[in-house]
Amino acid sequence: MANTKFRPLHDRVVVRRVESEEKTKGGIIIPDTAKEKPAEGEVVAVGPGARDEHGKVVALDVKVGDRVLFGKWSGTEVKLDGVDLLIMKEADIMGVIG
Amino acid sequence: MANTKFRPLHDRVVVRRVESEEKTKGGIIIPDTAKEKPAEGEVVAVGPGARDEHGKVVALDVKVGDRVLFGKWSGTEVKLDGVDLLIMKEADIMGVIG
Amino acid sequence: MANTKFRPLHDRVVVRRVESEEKTKGGIIIPDTAKEKPAEGEVVAVGPGARDEHGKVVALDVKVGDRVLFGKWSGTEVKLDGVDLLIMKEADIMGVIG
Amino acid sequence: MANTKFRPLHDRVVVRRVESEEKTKGGIIIPDTAKEKPAEGEVVAVGPGARDEHGKVVALDVKVGDRVLFGKWSGTEVKLDGVDLLIMKEADIMGVIG
Amino acid sequence: MANTKFRPLHDRVVVRRVESEEKTKGGIIIPDTAKEKPAEGEVVAVGPGARDEHGKVVALDVKVGDRVLFGKWSGTEVKLDGVDLLIMKEADIMGVIG
Amino acid sequence: MANTKFRPLHDRVVVRRVESEEKTKGGIIIPDTAKEKPAEGEVVAVGPGARDEHGKVVALDVKVGDRVLFGKWSGTEVKLDGVDLLIMKEADIMGVIG
Amino acid sequence: MANTKFRPLHDRVVVRRVESEEKTKGGIIIPDTAKEKPAEGEVVAVGPGARDEHGKVVALDVKVGDRVLFGKWSGTEVKLDGVDLLIMKEADIMGVIG
Numbered sequence: 001m002a003n004t005k006f007r008p009l010h011d012r013v014v015v016r017r018v019e020s021e022e023k024t025k026g027g028i029i030i031p032d033t034a035k036e037k038p039a040e041g042e043v044v045a046v047g048p049g050a051r052d053e054h055g056k057v058v059a060l061d062v063k064v065g066d067r068v069l070f071g072k073w074s075g076t077e078v079k080l081d082g083v084d085l086l087i088m089k090e091a092d093i094m095g096v097i098g
Numbered sequence: 099m100a101n102t103k104f105r106p107l108h109d110r111v112v113v114r115r116v117e118s119e120e121k122t123k124g125g126i127i128i129p130d131t132a133k134e135k136p137a138e139g140e141v142v143a144v145g146p147g148a149r150d151e152h153g154k155v156v157a158l159d160v161k162v163g164d165r166v167l168f169g170k171w172s173g174t175e176v177k178l179d180g181v182d183l184l185i186m187k188e189a190d191i192m193g194v195i196g
Numbered sequence: 197m198a199n200t201k202f203r204p205l206h207d208r209v210v211v212r213r214v215e216s217e218e219k220t221k222g223g224i225i226i227p228d229t230a231k232e233k234p235a236e237g238e239v240v241a242v243g244p245g246a247r248d249e250h251g252k253v254v255a256l257d258v259k260v261g262d263r264v265l266f267g268k269w270s271g272t273e274v275k276l277d278g279v280d281l282l283i284m285k286e287a288d289i290m291g292v293i294g
Numbered sequence: 295m296a297n298t299k300f301r302p303l304h305d306r307v308v309v310r311r312v313e314s315e316e317k318t319k320g321g322i323i324i325p326d327t328a329k330e331k332p333a334e335g336e337v338v339a340v341g342p343g344a345r346d347e348h349g350k351v352v353a354l355d356v357k358v359g360d361r362v363l364f365g366k367w368s369g370t371e372v373k374l375d376g377v378d379l380l381i382m383k384e385a386d387i388m389g390v391i392g
Numbered sequence: 393m394a395n396t397k398f399r400p401l402h403d404r405v406v407v408r409r410v411e412s413e414e415k416t417k418g419g420i421i422i423p424d425t426a427k428e429k430p431a432e433g434e435v436v437a438v439g440p441g442a443r444d445e446h447g448k449v450v451a452l453d454v455k456v457g458d459r460v461l462f463g464k465w466s467g468t469e470v471k472l473d474g475v476d477l478l479i480m481k482e483a484d485i486m487g488v489i490g
Numbered sequence: 491m492a493n494t495k496f497r498p499l500h501d502r503v504v505v506r507r508v509e510s511e512e513k514t515k516g517g518i519i520i521p522d523t524a525k526e527k528p529a530e531g532e533v534v535a536v537g538p539g540a541r542d543e544h545g546k547v548v549a550l551d552v553k554v555g556d557r558v559l560f561g562k563w564s565g566t567e568v569k570l571d572g573v574d575l576l577i578m579k580e581a582d583i584m585g586v587i588g
Numbered sequence: 589m590a591n592t593k594f595r596p597l598h599d600r601v602v603v604r605r606v607e608s609e610e611k612t613k614g615g616i617i618i619p620d621t622a623k624e625k626p627a628e629g630e631v632v633a634v635g636p637g638a639r640d641e642h643g644k645v646v647a648l649d650v651k652v653g654d655r656v657l658f659g660k661w662s663g664t665e666v667k668l669d670g671v672d673l674l675i676m677k678e679a680d681i682m683g684v685i686g
Contacts, residue, residue, distance in 0.1 A: 006657070008683040009649055047683070048649075052153045055640045061107055061146075069104070069176060069185070076682065078657060087657070087682045094174065094185045095106040095145070137272075150251045159205055159244075167202070167274060167283070192272065192283045193204040193243070248349045257303055257342075265300070265372060265381070290370065290381045291302040291341070346447045355401055355440075363398070363470060363479070388468065388479045389400040389439070431566075444545045453499055453538075461496075461568060461577070486566065486577045487498040487537070529664075542643045551597055551636075559594070559666060559675070584664065584675045585596040585635070 006080055008047035008087060013062055015041035015070065015086045015093075039072040040097075044085065060090050067097040104178055106145035106185060111160060113139035113168065113184045113191075137170040138195075142183065158188050165195040202276055204243035204283060209258060211237035211266065211282045211289075235268040236293075240281065256286050263293040300374055302341035302381060307356060309335035309364065309380045309387075333366040334391070338379065354384050361391040398472055400439035400479060405454060407433035407462065407478045407485075431464040432489075436477065452482045459489040496570055498537035498577060503552055505531035505560065505576045505583075529562040530587075534575065550580050557587040594668055596635035596675060601650060603629035603658065603674045603681075627660045628685070632673065648678050655685040 008014055018040045043066045049059045062068060075088030106112055116138045141164040147157045160166060173186030204210055214236045239262045245255045258264060271284030302308055312334045337360045343353045356362060369382030400406055410432045435458045441451045454460060467480030498504055508530045533556045539549045552558060565578030596602055606628045631654045637647045650656060663676030 005686045006683050007685075009678070009681055012682055014683075045683075051640075051646065052149075053151050053641050055644065055646045056153065058149065058153045071174065076659065090107070093107055094110055095104050095112075095143075097105075098103045150247075151249050154251065156247065156251045169272065188205070191205055192208055193202050193210075193241075195203075196201045248345075249347050252349065254345065254349050267370065286303070289303055290306055291300050291308075291339075293301075294299045346443075347445050350447065352443065352447045365468065384401070387401055388404055389398050389406075389437075391399075392397045444541075445543050448545065450541065450545050463566065482499070485499055486502055487496050487504075487535075489497075490495045542639075543641050546643065548639065548643050561664065580597070583597055584600055585594050585602075585633075587595075588593045 006045055006078075006085075008045055010047050011050035011060060011090045012047045012087055013043055013060065013090055013093065014045035014080075015068060015075065015088060016044050016083060017041045017086060018067070039070050039074070040067070041070065041086065042067055046090075062090060062093055062096060069094045069097065104143055104176075104183075106143055108145050109148035109158060109188045110145045110185055111141055111158065111188055111191065112143035112178075113166060113173065113186060114142050114181060115139045115184060116165070137168050137172070138165070139168065139184065140165055144188075160188060160191055160194060167192045167195065202241055202274075202281075204241055206243050207246035207256060207286045208243045208283055209239055209256065209286055209289065210241035210276075211264060211271065211284060212240050212279060213237045213282060214263070235266050235270070236263070237266065237282065238263055242286075258286060258289055258292060265290045265293065300339055300372075300379075302339055304341050305344035305354060305384045306341045306381055307337055307354065307384055307387065308339035308374075309362060309369065309382060310338050310377060311335045311380060312361070333364050333368070334361070335364065335380065336361055340384075356384060356387060356390060363388045363391065398437055398470075398477075400437055402439050403442035403452060403482045404439045404479055405435055405452065405482055405485065406437035406472075407460060407467065407480060408436050408475060409433045409478060410459070431462050431466070432459070433462065433478065434459055438482075454482060454485055454488060461486045461489065496535055496568075496575075498535055500537050501540035501550060501580045502537045502577055503533055503550065503580055503583065504535035504570075505558060505565065505578060506534050506573060507531045507576060508557070529560050529564070530557070531560065531576065532557055536580075552580060552583055552586060559584045559587065594633055594666075594673075596633055598635050599638035599648060599678045600635045600675055601631055601648065601678055601681065602633040602668075603656065603663065603676060604632050604671060605629045605674060606655075627658050627662070628655070629658065629674065630655055634678075650678060650681055650684060657682045657685065 006014060043062050043064055046060050046062060046064060049057045052058050070086075070088060070093045074092035075086030078085055078087060104112060141160050141162055144158050144160060144162060147155045150156050168184075168186060168191045172190035173184030176183050176185060202210060239258050239260055242256050242258060242260060245253045248254050266282075266284060266289045270288035271282030274281050274283060300308060337356050337358055340354050340356060340358060343351045346352050364380075364382060364387045368386035369380030372379055372381060398406060435454050435456055438452050438454060438456060441449045444450050462478075462480060462485045466484035467478030470477050470479060496504060533552050533554055536550050536552060536554060539547045542548050560576075560578060560583045564582035565576030568575050568577060594602060631650050631652055634648050634650060634652060637645045640646050658674075658676060658681045662680035663674030666673050666675060
């Protein structure tokens with residue numbers, strides 16, 4: 001992932017989806033009804049943050065490498081260096097595992 | 099629940115749903131029409147809070163261990179360490195029992 | 197109602213619905229078309245208030261014991277200590293009787 | 295109307311609907327298409343006002359006794375001391391007659 | 393129009409619709425497709441203005457006597473002293489002629 | 491255009507639509523699918539600007555004479571001094587040519 | 589692109605769509621399902637920025653020459669100096685490549 005060249009704008013993050021057969025360190029298993037599209041992934045790039053009302057950039061809470069859960073239908077799919085990735089807003093991320 | 103490794107972002111909380119056959123200490127009984135999906139649970143993790151207009155994080159009002167009532171359809175289901183859990187926003191929680 | 201153990205969050209209040217055959221002290225009679233579900237009740241618990249833009253909690257205007265009118269479809273039903281109650285936001289309450 | 299015991303919350307007002315056969319002092323006649331439900335009335339109670347962004351209560355512009363025009367479908371109907379009344383928000387009131 | 397007794401609230405204005413056969417001083421002719429309901433009129437009463445975020449009343453930009461254009465479907469119709477009038481918000485007025 | 495007598499309110503501008511057969515100085519050609527209703531025009535009048543949160547009027551960025559592009563379905567059509575014009579909000583204007 | 593004469597207003601940017609057969613320097617390949625309309629492009633003009641709550645213009649984060657990804661259906665198509673371009677808001681741009 002080191003040679004990733006995509007810089008997300010504002011409060012967007014890039015997430016690599018983790019397949020459900022991979023064991024996650026936090027022991028999370030996505031319930032059966034969600035098996036075919038697990039909402040778990042690893043953050044591979046983060047934007048600088050959105051601006052607050054006074055124009056100040058507020059840094060994001062997730063960082064590169066975080067294991068995250070996100071809404072099953074969140075994000076836009078792109079392929080970067082041959083890897084399928086999702087670009088989503090930090091607000092679509094529910095939390096960090098581990 | 100001690101080995102839970104999920105850290106919710108912002109104003110999200112993780113709730114373990116309580117089955118309606120369990121007696122709650124506050125004596126709450128969910129009405130019959132809601133029996134199959136009682137909207138009662140125990141908070142197992144809380145986020146740091148949402149940011150207000152000035153970018154300051156405002157801590158949540160619920161804490162780990164609180165018995166809470168929440169909207170029947172609130173939250174997103176995940177399984178963590180073999181336990182079915184719900185991730186929801188604090189705004190979906192109506193109050194604390196006991 | 198003294199042993200009520202439910203603490204509403206934010207700007208929510210708990211209301212005990214008053215049946216239309218009970219006479220209210222203010223002499224309010226709900227119109228016929230609303231007979232089967234009168235929108236009148238007694239406040240049994242109030243939340244601390246919602247936060248304003250600066251994160252300050254603004255106390256509610258209703259208090260425990262107030263006789264109130266509220267939108268017929270407002271609130272979520274729960275049973276507490278054997279009593280059917282409604283949890284609603286203060287904004288759903290139209291006013292206080294008496 | 296003196297023994298009215300209903301105190302509206304926030305920016306709500308209580309209005310007694312005026313039947314279209316009553317002559318109003320301003321000489322307003324509601325157009326024919328609206329005959330069966332004229333949007334004219336008399337204010338019988340006013341709330342203390344809504345809070346602005348800083349939590350300060352801003353008093354309402356209408357007062358008890360004002361003859362007002364309001365949207366035909368505005369308000370919620372209640373019966374108070376045997377009189378049919380409407381509870382609505384001040385924003386539903388278009389203006390004052392006379 | 394001098395004996396008009398209607399005082400609009402907030403940012404509302406009262407407008408007398410001008411029929412399309414009347415020549416306007418600015419030479420405006422409403423296009424054919426709009427012939428049957430020309431969106432042109434004369435302001436006969438203005439409210440004091442809406443309150444800004446700090447509760448201060450901001451006076452309106454139109455004044456009594458202004459010839460205005462407004463959205464064809466804007467406003468609520470009333471009859472005042474035998475004249476058909478429209479009550480609308482200043483935001484529905486597109487501009488002033490002449 | 492000098493004898494235009496229409497003064498737009500707030501953040502509205504008046505635009506004269508430019509037919510697609512006219513050559514524009516910036517060399518812009520509207521794509522074929524848009525041929526019958528080109529979204530190009532000349533500003534003939536501008537409002538004073540909208541008020542910001544503090545009630546201060548913020549002047550518009552376009553000025554009379556600007557060649558502009560705007561959303562194909564933007565604005566309301568009027569005829570002024572025999573010329574078909576569009577009244578729209580500045581936000582409907584995408585940019586200035588030349 | 590040097591003779592571009594279009595100046596976008598506010599927070600709009602002009603983007604030249606890049607066909608999917610062109611190799612991008614960041615190695616991004618748009619997934620197959622998106623082949624016919626790749627959401628990749630080069631920024632050819634940027635607006636001055638939108639105004640914040642205090643009326644201050646906040647400069648955009650993208651600059652002319654940036655390779656960007658944007659929502660597949662974002663923007664309005666125009667032809668400028670014979671080149672098909674898209675005018676969109678910066679918020680429609682997900683990030684910068686390379």
